[in-house]
Amino acid sequence: MNTTTAPAPGRQTTGSDLLAVALTGATKTFGRTAAVRGVDLHVRPGEVVALLGPNGAGKTTTLDMILGLGTPTTGEVSLYGMPPRTAVARGLVAAVLQSGGLLPDLTVKEMVTYTACLFARTRPVAEVLQRAGITGIADRKVGKCSGGEQQRLRFAMALLADPALLVLDEPTTGMDVDGRRRFWQSIRADGDEGRTVLFATHYLEEADVYADRIVLMARGLVVADGTTAEVKALASGRTVRATVPGGLPTADLHRLGDLSGVDEVEVRGESVLVHTADSDAVARYLLDATTARDLEITARALEDAFVSLTAAPEPSTTPEGSDR
Amino acid sequence: MTSATQSAQPGHPVRPAPAVLPTLHRPVPAWGGFSLRLFALEVRRLLRNRRTVILMVVMPVALYFIASSSVGGDQDAGHGNVAAYILISMGVYGAMLATTSAEAMVAVERSRGWTRQLRLTPLTPVAYILLKACCAVVLGALSVTAVYLAGAVSGGPQMAGYLWPLTAGIALAGSLVFAALGLFLGYLLPSENVMQFLGLGVAAMAFLGGLFYPIPAGSTLDLVASFTPLYGLGHLVHAPLTGDPVQAVWVLNVLVWFAIFVLGAVWRFRADTARG
Structure with missing residues (x-):
């Protein structure tokens, strides 16, 4: 596998010299159930990677390990050469989780403001609301927002720290076609700045349209890994x-x-x-x-x-x- | 079929190198993410929960008026009258309700995935607990203040001037024991049960602690009550008024229960964060 390259002389060490995600030999066992059975996943800065697979493939467990929400039973995780928790504390990594993680009694704007004051340095609240396309519902109670709106709110919260790596766990589950399209539009518009994006999905179409690279998972293993074209070629016969x-x-x-x-x-x-x-x-x-x-x-x-x-x-x- | 399946090919230079390279040397917030601003937002959020506010302010104030009017508060009770004795009881009861329910909100936050979401922010577990403890103090103080203010306005309670802040202070400090209990239960129980459990539990503890009805010293009930969490605080908080000498067993009772609740909270908190 192609890993770290030496930094060019005279240049400061930046994110481009380190792997954004280095997950090596990761396994995760819950009781007697093996959810992840040995996954290697290396993501370079700037890549947009789709983790594709059916329910139960181990996608969420893999992302949880990357985010430091779960420790691998065996194996190593590092994000930009740091443990996940350190990368999170520095605002290098942010995530849009599948569900939960919101306080329904706050308004959309309050929710973002609250999250902002947990970080050392953030983008202005108004800016992230606008980028996520939820300026119009800033004063709505979080509990009254639709699933798609809540998802864009999670996206706004994730943008606050201006993360180098954005992780999305099946972000469009439960959205209608239009909601999905609009959600990906905001991600797309944002991704042009070179942010590394890793997202899990079970929609082939999403992986096909939005990712540069597809990692296909099944039964806790990576079964295919390549460019979108390469993975599609598997099916081109x-x-x-x-x-x-x-x-x-x-x-x-x-x-x-x-x-x-x-x-x-x-x-x-x-x-x-x-x-x-x-x-x-x-x-x-x-x-x-x-x-x-x-x-x-x-x-x-x-x-x-x-x-x-x-x-x-x-x-x-x-x-x-x-x-x- | 098998040829292409296993070939791992990471890293394809599909996109141009990032225009703005993310610097890895970013600041981490001081105090593990705890700040006065966060504290203010959290208190405001807790006060927005109307049920909590009614429970911790209206309940003890109402109970004070009911109890003092039925007993006849003018009788002597040491360095003050019976109404003052009841006022102190309700101050403790209110502070205890406020701190337990404020902390038990953790159960709701857990069920909504909020505690999990916080782990995707720089906020450290210690800073989170500190935040919760500060909120408990504020809410407890609010409740004690409301009770004492209502008492003062009604003119019923009579006690030496220094006894007002002293007993209020003991009530508030002692209620931190129950903040730890709330945190423990918040991490132990699912959110749908925790409030019902607390309502009953707090009432039972208050009764055994002699807040609703003084338990005759030396009785069997008194012996049983001496092992319950509010027994020590219930006696300690009234001692300045009644002039009773402070007994070591009261202090021991408070310390042992505080230790039990803190250890319980730490145990469940560890299990909660290690999960997943």
Whole structure:
């Protein structure tokens, strides 16, 4: 893994020389339940990373460890080379949690003012309200705000310290499409300044649109990690399906597997399914060299990749991790 | 399928380097995040809870008038009259209600994820407890002041001038024992139970501490009561008025219960912050 580079001579050590997040070999066990089973996650300053996975994949537990809300059972966490608690105290890291963390009897503005006076140095309250797009509801009681408004309030509170790293845990859960779009718009507008963003989501679309890099988690493990394009490429192949009367001879099976672009050949009775990046070659081979008929070619959606990657068979006897 | 799955490729130079580099040498707030401004905001927030205010001001004042009018407060009670004795009792009761309920709000804050949210700010656990303790003192003082003011205006209680601030001070200082109790229960119980539990608990302790009805010394009830948390304070606070000599067992009672509640609060607080 690409880690720290030496600072250029004469330049002050800044955030760009250190990893924003370095989570190494992290595991987290609650009682007998392993929620996270060995995760390495290294985020460089300026990256926008989506932690994608179904419920129970260990996303929230991973983020909690990064934020210092939970200590890893084994493994190491550091943020800009510091323990999470130190980074939080310096206002380097802020988070938008999934729910809670608000006082319903305060107004939106009071809530932000209250949070502001906990920090040594903050941006003006009016400015963060405006950035989060909640200036218009500044005098509304927090308890009377909609889920989307409360989420933007949490975002405003997170912006106060002008954090170098912003962590968001499924920030748009429970919002409607419009609310989600508007929430991400405010994040986007803010992210142009080079803030490092790490967000958990189970919406593929959000990861696709807003992240530079996707880390796919399932069952407490990272199952894929790459640029959005790379992770999408996992799903870019097609499935060729055909019926071969009497079944496909073994020799043909091997030859199919050797074709370039083919990553999986599956035989189900008389049916043969081939996952490949080059469906033309497979179709040509099947029609020319075998007795195949009823040939179908289907594109694989990102959802399929997501499902196939995250729903791999359980390799060990460890119980399924919960999301907490 | 397997080829691309496990390949970890961190760090892609997709975005340009940050225009404004975040400096890592940022200041940490003094006093672990505790400030007078925060204190003022927190007190204002607590006073906004109307139920708390009614409970800690109106209740003891009303009880004072009911008790003093039914007993007949003009009888002699040492360095003052019975009305003064009842006034002191209600001062303690009010301060105790105020401090326990102010601290037990922690249960509500916990259930709303507020204590968790605070861990994402520079506020340290010690500063948080200090904040809570200061709030307890303010609310306790408010309650004692309200009771004593009502008493003074009514003209019923008669005692030497120095006894007013002295007994009020003992009541307030002693109520810190119950601030610790409130904190302990706030961290121990779920929010929906804590207020009911406190209402009953405080009333029972006040009764056994002799605040509602003087328990005859040497009786079996007195023996039982001597092991309850308000027994020591109940006697100590009245001693300057009645002229009774201070007994070591009263002081011991206060100190032991204070230690128990503080240790309980620390134990639950540790468990709460270590969770997750």
